[in-house]
Amino acid sequence: MKKMKMFILLFIVLISLALALIKVNDIQSIKIEDKKAYAALINKEEHGFEKEERNLKGKTIIIDPGHGGKDVGASGQMGTLEKDVTLKMARNLQHELEKRTGASVILTRDKDVTVSKKERVELANTKNADLFISIHFDAFTSNEVNGITTYYNHGTDRSLAALIHRHLFEQDLGTRDRGVSFGDFFVLRENTKPSILLELGYISNAEDEKRINSQTYQTQASTAIVEGVIEYLSN
Template sequence: MKKGFFPSLCVLIFICLVAVIYIFGEQIESVMAQQGGQQEDNRRLDGKTIVIDPGHGGKDVGSIGQAGTYEKDVALLTAKHIQRELAEQTGATVLLTRDQDETVQLPERVAMAESANADLYISLHYDAYVTKDVSGITTYYHKQEDRQLADILHQSLFQQDLQTKDRGVRQGDYYVIRENRSPAVLLELGYISNANDEQQMNSAQFQKKVTKAIVDGVADYLTL
């Protein structure tokens, strides 16, 4: 065996070890950075309070679909999805004006936002019309300063390919957005009187897309 073989081998092994440590070290740092960024992203609305208002409830069933869907039920379903995802993905405090099938008067709904000093208020509804051919989603605001919020949420909804008519952003005179001190909008997420809209709003895919859209829109608005 040639003299100096072992020292050369040791140097080679040392270089390999250094290279392995460097490569894996970079990968570990990258993973940790990604995890850190994800954790920071999941807390980006920490300290913010958002009130989600599922319309109707109790004796007030709201509109009724051709297949028997009650507006109060599907609005509450959507609200619970949004509450869970907003809290998990942003760290925000998310309150519901009702979390079960109960009657809550309009002034009580607004008072909840005021007492919580809410940063945002979103009222959820599903529309209806006397004829069954009308369909689509409409976003309402009342105060001019809430127009930007309405625009952001509406745009976010239609980035989700909901395959429904865009009925636009409109100014509305609804109590819960008119009397609210917090930035407030009212979303009509489809026409329960339309058979296609009714079927879609009861689907898991639609609920998932609407939830993502509203979570993304809220995060965009509150981090402007």
């Protein structure tokens, strides 16, 4: 009888040990999975994008900061020069596109220098660009006019212009939507590559000028354009 009790007791102890080992293994497995999930989250937060977004490797994008050098472009009531804010926006775009897509992003100018319209277009051709985006800020004789307009020249580029414009107004930019329009601009007309020109606000309007100079606006506009570029070149 004593042997039977000891046998039963030993059996219970062995079962308990086995269950405890199974639990430990399960906990370790969960910890491993948690570590993997945490590492993936950190990677996403550090880089700001999912790895699958970097699917534009091999693509070439030309960003054209309007004006530059002796050509200052429009000027605002607070002294803002168009050539300065176009370059700031272009650099933001270059940084975000390279970080998120892996594409080769080239600026027609990366400092305050004069670059002819012909040279800008030739760069798109020599680099065999997949996309050309010219950045500008508008002006008008009346300082009451404000808003964003997206221009195309070739009919085949209208859908591209509409796509980028849609993404811009999915952001809360706080300015007027002036739509998508045909534009007879040299950098579009003479360009054989898919190309658009963005007038990202009226520098002659005090509210637009203040908005254009803010980092919030620069970030929102850059994000919108990048989202549009990703959608266009991923199709």
